[in-house]
Amino acid sequence: MTTRGVTLDGAGLGALMPMHLGLDSAGRICSAGSTITKVCGEGELIGLPFLEVFAVQRPRGLHDAQTLAQQAVPRLRLSLLAPPGTGFKGLSVPIARGGGALVNLSFGIGVVEAVRRHGLTERDFAPTDLAIEMLYLTESKTAVQDELRNLNRRLEGARNAAEEQALSDPLTGLRNRRAMNRALARCCADGPRFALMQIDLDHFKRVNDSHGHAAGDAVLEAVARILLEETRRGDIVARIGGDEFVIIMPGIGEYAPLHRIAERLIMRLDTPIHVGEAECCVSASIGAILSSDYAAPEPDRILRDADMLLYDAKHAGRGRIVTLEQGSERRTG
Secondary structure, eight states, rough: OOOTEEEEOHHHHHHHHHEEEETTSSBBBEOOOOHHHHHHHHSSSSBBBBGTEEEEEEEEOOOGGGGGGGSOOOOOOOOSTTTTTEEEEEEEEEOTSSSSSEEEEGGGGHHHHHHHHOOOGGGGGGGGGGHOOOEHHHHHHHHHHHHHHHHHHHHHHHHHHHHHHHHHHHOOOBBBBBHHHHHHHHHHHOOOOOEEEEEEETTTHHHEEEEHHHHHHHHHHHHHHHHHHHOOTSSSEESSSEEEEEEEEEEOSSSHHHHHHHHHHHHTTTTTTETTTTEOOOEEEEEEEEGGGSSSOOOHHHHHHHHHHHHHHHHTTSEEEEEEEEEEEEEOO
């Protein structure tokens, strides 16, 4: 192909313009760059009528490829007729000798999608093509965005871990007082009925004095496991002090199930806990409240009343539950 005294063979033209199409005077494709051939699929382009391969969106009214051989068209908008219908922008100039036209295409702003869709690489573009810089920028942007997403995930994980740590008892892994206060306030505000137990271990000081604080910690860990085993997944089990625990049980509005749960806890906690060679004996005193005991349950009042009932249980002989029912104290042993 010769233009203004410069002659290029197919290899030279393909190196400069891998997205070019050469058309003869009848509008048939007589040469094609390697990249446009790759994008158009496995079929042979040479010899096909241009308008059987591409649909022209602009200029409107271009229904005859021979028009491209007669005049320059600086702003072509094309798309493949075959799926996936990849779009192009392009430039067409007539060839002085022999007729026909030279059409050079690009993907425009759709280059990133085209690269992904057709499996293109840097070798499919001319070294001077700005698409390469755009691809580098896109890759850099993607890498930065990926790193930012990873950083955000790490920060979110660290934040969640810190929040979890702030709401957990470090020894037993149960909820701590702060978490319990939040849960109780939420239960009081949301309105559904719930039950609350305040539990204190009897004779725990004797364990520490006789077997040491390490044994005491082991007993607390064992008690925590028992409390979790005897409660439901949605219950809130918290350690709020040295040997004090609170259980909040959403959905319980009657005393019968509350007593059944308390009796199982008392029975299991009355069983000696073995720590190494030591036999550690504790029991549990429980003060229990139903939210339905109050016209408008308030966290502070519920905790105060549960604490009062807990000490009533201790004074009544320990290892028992005391509940508040119908406005009066009821002790059961």
